[in-house]
Amino acid sequence: MRPERITQALGLPDPVGELTPLTYSSSQTWTLETTDGRVLLKHLPLDRPAAMAFERKARSAAIAMPTPLGHPAHVDGIGLTRAYAWIDGRPVGESDDIAAWLGETLARLHAIEPADRAGPDWYHLHDERWHDWLHAAERPWTPALREHLPDILAATDWVARAFADTADHVTTHRDIEIHNIMVTAAGPVLIDWDSAGPDSAGLETAHATYSLATHHRAGPDRATIRCVLDAYTANGGTRPTGTGILARRAGIRLGRLAERLRMSLGEEPAGPRDLTGIEARAEAQIRSIPAFTRDLIRYADLFS
Structure with a gap:
């Protein structure tokens, strides 16, 4: 070229x-x-x-x-x-204190443009697709999907209900996670805006906060959560609450799992990525869904 x-x-x-x-x-x-x-x-x-x-x-x-x-x-x-x-920068490190920056950035981002009602459709999660994949060609992850299909459908429904219960719809970045933040000499920079669109301000805030609070940790850090949310509310945001505030994190996990299943079945190009690794990761994610969603429900208490 x-x-x-x-x-x-x-x-x-x-x-x-x-x-x-x-x-x-x-x-x-x-x-x-x-x-x-x-x-x-x-x-x-x-x-x-x-x-x-x-x-x-x-x-x-x-x-x-x-x-x-x-x-x-x-x-x-x-x-x-x-x-x-x-951008002359690097990934967020364990010692980087960006909690206040993240809270302020989320609040300023959510003040830009209201949106019509947002739902989880952009995750491309639909009950019939999980059934289709289960009954497609046998793949290494098929037994796990057969065993945990009820768990996946329950998690999918939880995500949909969480969005249905919100009214704080805004146009926003929609992919604010640690891997999309770079640290530069001038401060953090939010990258990867390709997925921008309508979403719930509260659900995105909780998800982004969780991403930072679990960075280099086995579980979420309460002090980090408090710092992000304090900065968010100090800059005009409304503090997210409720047992479903981390359902969006489950939606992202399910969306990425769905992407791997499509790649495995040839419905989507895998590019240069190793198909064996994609399928192994898919099987592991399927088996992790029950514990993963239970933990997210339990962690909601840390946001109160």
């Missing part, structure tokens, strides 16, 4: 050197040196103009986030691609 074709398509400065693969998780990324500095290139599996529009609003609200460059465009051999200025 000729780098100059990429830079021309995206409206970037001329390239210096070759395209270098970086990561492949939900989408593939590369780095490229240009005459104006290093850029991050990202393949977007879906064209989501509404997500890009909200990303611009969040930037106008001074949320710390990557700087987009050029314009999105279809690149031969990649597909829809976006470019961002390279």
